Amino acid sequence: MSRKLFCQISPTTYKISVLKCRIVRTLRNIFGAQRFAKAKQQEPLPVVIYKHNSLIRRKLGNTDLELQENKAVNLALSTPKVNGIIIRPGEVFSFWKLVGNPTTKKGYKEGVVLVNSHTERGIGGGLCQFTNLIHWMILHTPLKIVEHHHHDGFDLFPDFNRQVPFGTGTSIFYNYLDYRFENDSDITYQIIVYVTDTHLCGELRADKALSVKYHISAENEHFVRRDDCIYRKGSVYRSCIDKHSGNLLFRELLKDNDAKVMYDTSNLTVE
Numbered sequence: 001m002s003r004k005l006f007c008q009i010s011p012t013t014y015k016i017s018v019l020k021c022r023i024v025r026t027l028r029n030i031f032g033a034q035r036f037a038k039a040k041q042q043e044p045l046p047v048v049i050y051k052h053n054s055l056i057r058r059k060l061g062n063t064d065l066e067l068q069e070n071k072a073v074n075l076a077l078s079t080p081k082v083n084g085i086i087i088r089p090g091e092v093f094s095f096w097k098l099v100g101n102p103t104t105k106k107g108y109k110e111g112v113v114l115v116n117s118h119t120e121r122g123i124g125g126g127l128c129q130f131t132n133l134i135h136w137m138i139l140h141t142p143l144k145i146v147e148h149h150h151h152d153g154f155d156l157f158p159d160f161n162r163q164v165p166f167g168t169g170t171s172i173f174y175n176y177l178d179y180r181f182e183n184d185s186d187i188t189y190q191i192i193v194y195v196t197d198t199h200l201c202g203e204l205r206a207d208k209a210l211s212v213k214y215h216i217s218a219e220n221e222h223f224v225r226r227d228d229c230i231y232r233k234g235s236v237y238r239s240c241i242d243k244h245s246g247n248l249l250f251r252e253l254l255k256d257n258d259a260k261v262m263y264d265t266s267n268l269t270v271e
Contacts, residue, residue, distance in 0.1 A: 021176035070109035071126030147180035165218035
């Protein structure tokens with residue numbers, strides 16, 4: 001039997017480990033060389049690079065529907081923290097630097113949080129949908145993603161009106177699992193994000209147009225049986241196309257999925 005990590009010994013040691021990670025992250029933020037985006041602008045930049053909307057209340061397996069309502073509250077509280085943010089050349093976007101600690105004192109409620117192969121209830125749960133949306137928009141730009149976490153080893157929920165490929169999501173945990181990207185271009189970008197009664201809505205804008213466009217595709221998606229378990233397989237590719245000529249400039253593999261399915265597989269076609 002392998003020896004337990006310090007954070008696995010007890011709830012107390014877990015809390016100590018989380019606190020240590022948060023302190024380390026805070027010190028790195030203070031003394032690091034990165035320049036974080038913090039300026040906001042109410043007026044939208046002129047060029048729309050990409051738009052995306054995602055349904056807020058979704059059926060996630062057998063999870064409590066109340067948690068979906070709580071997620072709507074959490075998104076409504078967090079979106080104003082990011083809306084209008086300007087990311088200038090040389091700046092780094094950090095989700096947690098802008099949103100801050102989602103606590104009950106600020107009005108955040110319990111939502112669904114992902115912990116390895118299962119779900120739990122946690123304050124601020126559901127905010128990964130926010131970073132999912134941002135990440136999906138950033139994938140349609142040449143911006144450099146410098147921190148991205150994902151529970152890619154497990155397929156926790158059956159598909160429900162899926163709009164983006166499996167494997168392109170994010171995982172965040174205040175404040176040491178962050179979502180960050182760097183603007184290493186000469187273009188200034190802006191994120192516009194807000195909620196309606198039903199959707200989380202986002203726009204990525206810029207001060208000038210891109211000469212290329214991006215397309216994300218899922219290929220060879222299927223389910224296989226291995227060691228008496230079902231796994232979700234497939235690949236996610238990104239293509240970059242020159243807007244003027246229509247020529248394919250490059251095609252890259254973003255993700256090879258091999259995720260253990262954690263829900264009822266009786267309705268799946270398994271190879």
